[in-house]
Amino acid sequence: MGEAVPLVVGVDGGGTSTRCLAATMDGEIVARGRAGGANPRSARDPGGNLIRALTEALAALPSPLSPAGVAGGVFGLAGSSESGRRQAGELARGAWRAAGLTGLPVVVPDIVVAFAGGTSAPDGGLLLSGTGAVAARMERRAIAHRYDGYGWLLGDKGSGFWIGRRAVQAALARLEGGGPPTVLTDRVLAALEDTPPGPDGRAAALRAEALIAAVYDHEPARLATLSPVVEAAAREGDPVALAILDEAARRLLATLEAVGPLGPGRPIVLAGSLLTGPTLVAERVRAALPGRDVSYSRDGAAGAAALALRAAWPGDGEDPRAEAAHRRLLAP
Incomplete structure (x- = not known):
């Protein structure tokens, strides 16, 4: 048997759905899986849904690709507190082991994979509104400052919930x-x-x-x-x-403003179903950002896979091959 083709896995665990994809090292998406929500704050079976999405994607790998080729993975999961991060890590590692994969995945906040799912740039801003809502200023693909994303009980202003x-x-x-x-x-x-x-x-x-x-x-x-x-x-x-949606848009824009100035030329990534779909909230938010470099993150799992690819290539994630693979993952 020949050597297994290297693959990476990206997982985006949201409040109402979990998306998983497997990709080759040059950014070609080869399999997908999907299940229910993976946010421990709002989903009843987050661990089970992570397992289902991951195993569905691995089962869909075309021949001759196999799970044995998975060289790494990134899970984007909600959880801003220390206890939340710890729980997210445990859920991701449990799903990884249940799928029979070796090594361990990297677990990052869902904000990080949403940003990487909308741009290959290292710096910029993110405004997300789906089940929950949050904004962040990103530097070197990490969170420099965030606002909201506190969950359904304490925040998520302007979200679907x-x-x-x-x-x-x-x-x-x-x-x-x-x-x-x-x-x-x-x-x-x-x-x-x-x-x-x-x-x-x-x-x-x-x-x-x-x-x-x-x-x-x-x-x-x-x-x-x-x-x-x-x-x-x-x-x-x-x-x-109409009044509810108008207020939702105003609150989302205030959330974005709260993370501070982004600097000239830096993109703003809009993410989540309310901001990437043909909604009235999206229209209102987009109209309030004239002249800005706005892009859309429609696939957080692709962003997670892009981060996994960047970690696999040399050069601290800035290898030209990693940049090309990232862009390919985000292509329509």
Whole structure:
């Protein structure tokens, strides 16, 4: 048998989904895997989801490639506190061992792989809004200063979760007689109960109780799934939904501003589904950044793989071959 072809693995563990990919040393993506969320703060089985995404990608490797060729990997996982970093490291190492891989992966904050997934530049800024929300000023592909990303209970202002929670609050306010009319009153409960929106014969008090129960009966990250409901209502002109999205954009821009000036010529990477998709929040944020070098990070797993490639090449990650491989990973 010939020598195994060297591969690297990149993993991006988000609040609602985990993405994994395997790539060759020249930046060709050869396999992918996906599973549920891997953020210990909001997902119920983060370790199991990491294992599922990783093993799915390895099982999809085309012949003659095999897991034996994996020379290294980078996991981008949430966790800003010391205990969070320790837990993220344990989850990543457990998934690595469960997949039968040798050595150990490098574990970095999800912010780092999101930035590397949007640019090959070493310095710049990142604004991320998906399930959670955070901003960072990056220097040499490491976090120089960050703001927010505190999780659903303490922060994540302008995130999908934040939008979903505001939608639930607006629906409850209307049901209790203290809020303005909004289509969110019917649609939020229908979305959480997985039923078609329509006339609900229950009294307002019973509907409020049902809404509260639907929120607390599931993991917190599920509120982020209400973001498209708010988006649809806003595009139909619902003033409450529009106000929620306007405020989300303002809060995200304030979060970016809080990390300090980025310096001339440095890119701003927008990441997360709310800022990389065709959303009203993305439109508002992008319109507030005229003349800036803005790029989009649509695949944090590619950013993680790029960091793994840079670690494998000589020259402190700045080898021209590593730069070329990084750019290839980010190509559409």
